[in-house]
Amino acid sequence: MESNTQKGLYLFRLHFIAMMFAFTSGMAALPTIERGIVEKKKWLTHEEFWTYPVLGQTLPGVISVHNSIFMGSRIAGPFGALMSLLGVITPAFVCMLGIAALFQSVVGNTYIQGAIRGIRVISVVILLGNGIRLLTTVKKDLLTAILVIAAVLLPLFFGFSSFWVILVCGIVGLISVFAAPGAPGSGSSVQTREDGE
Amino acid sequence: MNMVLRLFLLFLQIGFTCFGGGYGMMSMIFDEGAKRVGLTANEFADMTALDLICPGAVALNSATYVGYLKGSFPGSLAATLGVILPTILVSILTIIFMKKFSESRFVKGLFRGIKPACGGLLIYTSITLALSVFFGSESVYELHKLVFTSDTIALLILFAGAFFLQFRYKIDPILLTVIGAVFGLIFLH
Known part of the structure; x- marks a missing residue:
């Protein structure tokens, strides 16, 4: 049985990698995250997993962030939620900063x-x-x-x-x-x- | 007011009031962004395109981009924090009150009104954006001074073609963006 710390670190890595390859929108990361959490680690069932994105859509705010907090806290408590959250935010923030800076420099x-x-x-x-x-x-x-x-x-x-x-x-x-x-x-x-x- | 603070408050409000994720936020980024941090229609159009190319959630990409444009690095940090804080708060409340919350008639009723509104607002946003992209006009009231050039015709052809491809063949948005870029490179410089 893995400790919450190990689970949290895995959740960070999983969300980070899934988001890095989720172009167009955060929803594109869901299949990758599902493979990790449901098929590989078996922490949630398929049905449990998909209740979260549906729930996230009915709430105000960023859907991927809702997902990460719901799944993270369910699997590994507050630490899991925090690590999943960071895994979701970091790629979007860092990549967009790079793209924005690059875009400004070629705009002329x-x-x-x-x-x-x-x-x-x-x-x-x-x-x-x-x-x-x-x-x-x-x-x-x-x-x-x-x-x-x-x-x-x-x-x-x-x-x-x-x-x-x-x-x-x-x-x-x-x-x-x-x-x-x-x-x-x-x-x-x-x-x-x-x-x- | 300081720009970084303004960006934070703008995205805080957007994070609290917008349903349906990144695309639910677009209309509000478009018009509140214009009023409060001076986001132009062209900057907004660039943002929606870059959102597709950039990995990650659309809402986070948009916040980072607008923040960076208007307040460089501190601005992008403030905007991102602003947009995620309400989400974190709502998530925690939902975990505490779980089921009751999302299946209550209150949320259902709210959604009954907000979903059509979001759809309508997206159409409004695309009309306003189209006016700016095709004719360089800032509002419907400037329509009488439209200028048609050969560029306008090329832009309209691209629009019609892309619209057809998207709806008839459900073509991938990233590929569509590449097509737009190549078309522009050849016909619009």
Whole structure:
């Protein structure tokens, strides 16, 4: 049986390596981390492992950081959480510092500027794609349509800050759920206790 | 206020209010970043592209990049700390109150409203970014003074092509970024 210190160090190494190869987003590191924690070390089952990323998505903040703290503390207590956290943060921070510095030094070259303009167009495509993909996972009804249209138009034409849009839409969502207590399927399925009636 | 402190507070607020990870934060980095630390649309566009190339979580990459741009090394450290502190706090609270928290009707209701809002905000952000990238205009109210050059047409062709490739063939975003860079190198310098 390994001590928490050994487990913590392994978690640091695992997260660090997985994150180093996770381009595009932190979620890309999950398969590597799963291989280490579930298949190799058998510290968690497959089902236990995947509850964390799902949970992380429902919370405010950085999903990979949530994951690392949940898994780390479950496996090796506070030290495990700390080491996993450091393993997640370090690659992103160090690599981005290097890339940012490099980017600043080549930005004057006209060919590089052309390439950057091309890349900026791709940024628009990727952002738009993420927005559309997010909306395909949302329940399609009148309330959703109103919220989406408001979230596009209010900042675009009336200068509303996205902070207020998120806040107000969150409150509207709360009202919609709490104002309809009898409504079937409005989140009440979780409330019904299936274990022992 | 000192820039390092401003970066810290900006990302602290973003870390507390944004759901859905890095891409949920984009709209707020875009408009709050413009107001509070002077992040331009072009700098933002560079950030989203570099996020893809750089290893690690998008939220952490973005914080590091904006921090470095506006406040060099201390700025990048402050922004990163700002964005992770709320996450750490929320994680610890969740571990303490576990299940109840994530399956409560409160969180469900909050999500019912926030998810569509985040989607809408991403579309708003891409429209504003597109205006800046294609026409160099800063808001929709400058649309009447649009300038069409041969460059604009090349940019629009690239946009249409990339959009098609992404949705029709689900092409890898990194490859898409490389295509954009090569296209720009040849047609846009």
